[in-house]
Amino acid sequence: MTSVDTTIQLLTREQAAGSAANSTCTPELALQPWAFDAGVPNYGPGASMTDVIPTGSPVQGRLPVEYTTASADELDARIRAAKATLGERVVVLGHFYQRDEVVQYADFVGDSFQLANAAKAKPDAEAIVFCGVHFMAETADILSQPSQAVILPNLAAGCSMADMADIDSVEEAWAQLTEIYGTAPDADGRVPVIPVTYMNSSAALKAFCGRNGGIVCTSSNAATVLEWAFERGQRVLFFPDQHLGRNTAKAMGIPIELMPMWNPRKPLGGNSSDELVDAKVVLWHGFCSVHKRFTPAQITKARAEHPGVQVIVHPECPMAVVDAADSAGSTDFIVKAIQAAPAGSTFAIGTEINLVNRLAAEYPQHTIFCLDDVICPCSTMYRIHPGYLAWVLEGLVDGVVHNRIQVAAEVIADSTVALERMLAARPPASTPVADTVR
Template sequence: FGTEPDDAGRQPVIPVTYMNSSAALKAFCGRNGGIVCTSSNAATVLQWAFERGQRVLFFPDQHLGRNTAKAMGVSLNEMPMWNPRKVLGGNSEQELVDSRVILWHGFCSVHKRFTVNQIEKARAEYPGVRVIVHPECPMPVVDAADEAGSTDYIRKAIAAAAPGGTFAVGTEINMVNRLAAEFPQHTIFCLDPVICPCSTMYRIHPGYLAWVLEGLVAGEVRNQIVVEADVAAHARVALERMLAAKP
């Protein structure tokens, strides 16, 4: 891409990483003029990055990056995938030069399971069902759904609906089960009937949190996580940029 800013002062590449990533990835963004995003503010963060960079390197979740950028008007031809196991990520030099968003070859194992066939089955079995999926789902699933949004968006949409609604939700099963318990006036079910809980998210379980807090009360620090000072400092920069970004 070259190493110099363009005539508008934009850097060649701005790295953007999803919140559910390591401190090291956040620090990489902090050191290189980049930023962190969540599924709720991904569009705001991408706009921030476009204002400062000629293109964005979005990682680790390709689907969140693709769906968000597509909704902002970026064409699929401007979003090449970067496979770290291939030369130039599996792209030509010109494809990278012409890109606006370079998508890292990563994905959420839970959200990747949702399919268009599941949506079609839900519509056949529940006429009038409202299908809401998370933007980490593959693009065809997001396109086939009625709506796509973060977990906060999904919850607010269901909370605001008139009683008696039917919702097919494409996200992590624990979230869907909590929604079904919180809003018994609706019929709420997961698009994938055999989906497994997210093993990574499940590491932060209320029982584990209680165990840590009980240890602190007893004067014992359990499972302490230590991040190197340099990594923490640069990761904090990327996080502070996100908090300062305005929609």
């Protein structure tokens, strides 16, 4: 299997020579992530490179030169030696979107929710090394034991979508909405509005939901969570991803005109009071830059070139893409759909390139390709590199904890409330509500 990183290195050299048959979204992807760690915070090259990073975002310090100059074989040997020395004292978690050069060392591989559960299931490990992004490490810290150290190998591995909804902006939006709606329940006991945050958000926003009667959702149980919210509230404020909220609510039969967008930079989010009063779901102006790259035109092209192709996309994609696809669902849904398909099936997948590339290698009986033929991985997942993993693991061997992620006790208390509500909101086992198939 040729990894995404290896392919990027080859394509970049071919581009320089003027012979590349394919392309990447930026030649800077061929550089190692420590080239972007010093100085001003940034998401780095990749899908989020044009997103605005919030002031005060974490910056990764310089990685010692012994890790930046080590060969791939040397880093491999050092990582494996450190893991062998640490044994059960450490658990390494790898997200589906992580580069193959890192995910090969993971004890568990999955989406953010699955990995949070994996962290919770290892209460005896002294350290949890989370090869993902910042909000995932925060969630692991919330759900793990207080004595366990949760480590993010590169502090610059944030999430631009999660950063699009910050606690100050959400608190301000909440104040404006409650001024319009009031706080009194209706005749059925439903409060005017329930806050729902996607798992892809900061611990502060999960805590906000916990203390305001709200809940967290995943891409797998978003419909079940919205049903939970509508049993308790007249409408929902959904953040930070507008597309997951819109696609899920539309599949539940809620008209698009009753889903106004809330732009935190405008009074009343850019809406009139009447529009907000009529609303069923108020959508935050946030999105995933990886999934925003997919288009209906790509689907049309895939169908023309591959008759009989099954198009599966993530519900973080724009509504027009989800509508044009055959099915939409979480990363776990995508994996299971491919696992269950008869040999010889053809799939065009609308999600992050590392997962698609890995699925193509793991299921050679199928033809599997990414809808977007431009290789443009998640900028922040790509900030994790074997050099950082070797550094944090060897630090643990020496009794040093690098890059520990710690959530404040009061935030843990409130966010745990919202997360426990999420864990109780399970979709039917046979037909996941949020994973729509057409």
